[in-house]
Amino acid sequence: MLARSDLHDYQKRAVDWVINHPRCALWVDMGLGKTVTTLTALGDLFNEGKIRQVLIVAPLRVALNTWPAEPLGWAHLKGMTMTVAAGLTPKQRIEAVEKHAPITVINREMIPWLVAHFGQQWPYDVVVIDESSSFKSHASKRWKALRKVLGKIDRMIQLTGTPAPNSLIDLWPQVYLLDQGERLGKTRGVFLQKFCEQVGNPNWNQWRVKPARAPAIHKAVSDLALRLDAGEFLTLPERIDVIEKINMSKKAMDLYTAMEREFIVKVERGEITAANAAVQVGKLLQICNGAIYDENGDWHEVHSAKLDRLKEIVDEAQEPILVAYSYRCDLQLIVDRIGGKVLDKNTATVDSWNKGEIPLLLAHPASAGHGLNLQKGGSLAVWYGPTYSLELYQQFNARLHRQGQERPVRIIHLVSQAPAETAVLNALREKRVGQDALLNFLKSLRKER
Numbered sequence: 345m346l347a348r349s350d351l352h353d354y355q356k357r358a359v360d361w362v363i364n365h366p367r368c369a370l371w372v373d374m375g376l377g378k379t380v381t382t383l384t385a386l387g388d389l390f391n392e393g394k395i396r397q398v399l400i401v402a403p404l405r406v407a408l409n410t411w412p413a414e415p416l417g418w419a420h421l422k423g424m425t426m427t428v429a430a431g432l433t434p435k436q437r438i439e440a441v442e443k444h445a446p447i448t449v450i451n452r453e454m455i456p457w458l459v460a461h462f463g464q465q466w467p468y469d470v471v472v473i474d475e476s477s478s479f480k481s482h483a484s485k486r487w488k489a490l491r492k493v494l495g496k497i498d499r500m501i502q503l504t505g506t507p508a509p510n511s512l513i514d515l516w517p518q519v520y521l522l523d524q525g526e527r528l529g530k531t532r533g534v535f536l537q538k539f540c541e542q543v544g545n546p547n548w549n550q551w552r553v554k555p556a557r558a559p560a561i562h563k564a565v566s567d568l569a570l571r572l573d574a575g576e577f578l579t580l581p582e583r584i585d586v587i588e589k590i591n592m593s594k595k596a597m598d599l600y601t602a603m604e605r606e607f608i609v610k611v612e613r614g615e616i617t618a619a620n621a622a623v624q625v626g627k628l629l630q631i632c633n634g635a636i637y638d639e640n641g642d643w644h645e646v647h648s649a650k651l652d653r654l655k656e657i658v659d660e661a662q663e664p665i666l667v668a669y670s671y672r673c674d675l676q677l678i679v680d681r682i683g684g685k686v687l688d689k690n691t692a693t694v695d696s697w698n699k700g701e702i703p704l705l706l707a708h709p710a711s712a713g714h715g716l717n718l719q720k721g722g723s724l725a726v727w728y729g730p731t732y733s734l735e736l737y738q739q740f741n742a743r744l745h746r747q748g749q750e751r752p753v754r755i756i757h758l759v760s761q762a763p764a765e766t767a768v769l770n771a772l773r774e775k776r777v778g779q780d781a782l783l784n785f786l787k788s789l790r791k792e793r
Contacts, residue, residue: 346418347418354376354572354577355380355381357570358378358381358385358570359381359384359388362381362382362386363388363389365567366499366500367500367523368500368501368522368569369476369502369507369518369565369568370501370502370503370570370572371505371507371570371571372503372504372570372572373505373572373573373574374746375574375580375747375748376574376577378474379411380421383414383415383421384420384421385501386398386472387421389470389499395469395498396446396470397446397448398448398470399448399450399458399471399472401450401451401452401471401472401474402452402475403474403475404431404453407428408431411449412428424446424447425447426445426449427440427441427443427447427448427449428440428448428449429441429449429450430451430454437457444467452473452478452479452486455485455490456485458489460489462493466493466497468497469496469498470498470500471499471500471501472501472502473501474504475504476503476504479517480514480515487521491520500522505738505739506734506738506739506779507782507783508782509734509738509779511553511775512558512778512782513536513551513553515782516529516535523568528561539553540554558781558782559785561782562786566785566786571783571786571790572790573787574747578747580746580747581723581745581752581753582752583741583753583755584753585755585757586754586755586756586757587757588759590649590650590653590758590760590761591760591761592631592632592760592761592762595646595647596631596634596646596647596649597762599631599646600628603624603627604762604764607624607628628764629670629729629730629764629768630673631646631762632729632762633650633670633671633673633674633728633729634647634648634650634677635673635677637671637673645677648677648681649760650729650760651677651678651681651682654667654728654758655682657756658704663723664702664705664721664722665703665724665726666712666718666721666722666725666744667705667707668707668708668712668725668726668727668729668740669707669708669729670728670729670730671729675706675708679706684703684704684705684706685697685704686707687706687707687708687712698717698720698721699720699721700721705718705721705722707740709731709737709739709740710736712739712743716743718744719746719748719749720748723749723753723754724744724753725743725753725755726755726756727755727756727757727758730757730759730765730768731768732771734772734776734779
């Protein structure tokens with residue numbers, strides 16, 4: 345069992361940051377131990393009588409497995425009393441939260457219920473949000489619910505390695521939960537007017553941060569967040585990214601071109617809204633992968649080029665492969681043609697993968713984005729289709745490329761010749777540049793402090 349003295353210097357620094365900053369963020373890369381860091385800080389605060397009850401909000405899988413398991417491996421955390429209220433029936437959930445344990449862990453989807461349950465009797469003076477980027481939407485039920493009880497929360501700790509997965513606009517809802525609008529604006533409208541400009545079709549209500557205003561956002565949040573970069577503290581094996589061009593059949597390319605032309609005509613007429621634009625682009629990406637859904641929800645295979653290449657990779661690799669799929673039709677095509685085990689909520693599946701017992705593990709990026717350690721089971725990942733989400737992209741790749749991985753990690757992207765998939769990859773690249781600028785600014789400040 346590890347002792348407090350086994351904490352790394354950067355973890356000790358993060359502990360001090362949490363203790364000395366009642367409302368703060370740890371923007372910490374995967375593998376740097378944000379869970380033990382946070383629990384150590386909470387233990388110190390409990391011992392000093394500075395806090396009473398803690399609520400930890402996390403993705404479901406992380407709430408069920410990661411947080412409850414962490415104290416078992418550390419001597420100084422062994423006495424912590426923790427109740428898990430995630431993954432329970434309504435009756436069990438009520439019983440769990442009514443225990444008023446020093447620490448209660450709940451999944452983020454249950455926040456609206458929890459706020460409604462306690463109302464003005466909200467008991468938690470400390471809230472920890474694990475993967476705070478899941479609160480990046482001011483329109484979400486979880487964000488609106490938590491906002492109602494901010495006045496009853498004395499300390500908040502936000503944890504994430506991807507604070508701005510789409511753009512710096514993602515920061516406003518998260519930072520608001522920390523300072524109620526003091527730094528970036530009391531309302532989203534104020535934030536947009538101060539830092540952003542409208543882009544694209546006016547009907548889409550799309551905004552971007554003005555490049556000249558990005559440094560002002562960096563500076564505004566610099567006293568709230570501590571940045572820890574895995575590249576500084578961990579020695580990871582090499583990561584090799586490969587883009588494989590996939591040529592669709594002429595029939596499939598003709599279908600793609602016809603749908604793309606129809607989409608462009610609608611845009612020029614001003615008939616496209618943000619909602620149906622996403623549907624249209626989604627259909628283009630479906631064609632790239634090999635199947636398309638009709639208006640009745642049925643799907644139809646249009647080509648097998650990606651499937652053929654994935655089959656070749658599986659046959660050639662002779663090692664376990666983790667595959668990211670986008671649509672259920674992709675999954676069905678892969679299972680029917682090649683086989684594979686689908687990643688589910690059963691912890692036995694993860695255990696089997698890490699033992700090398702699953703040659704082909706199929707996962708949607710949203711189901712394998714957070715809290716899973718898959719590095720023991722393999723070092724080869726394949727993206728069957730791209731994602732627009734920088735957060736999911738980075739988190740999925742980090743399931744293999746993380747501390748404990750002993751082999752170079754290869755990440756293969758199957759990309760068709762159609763423009764849509766290249767556009768998605770370019771969008772990911774632009775999002776990464778924007779987020780990296782923020783994180784690098786905070787990293788430079790940490791070295792100066």
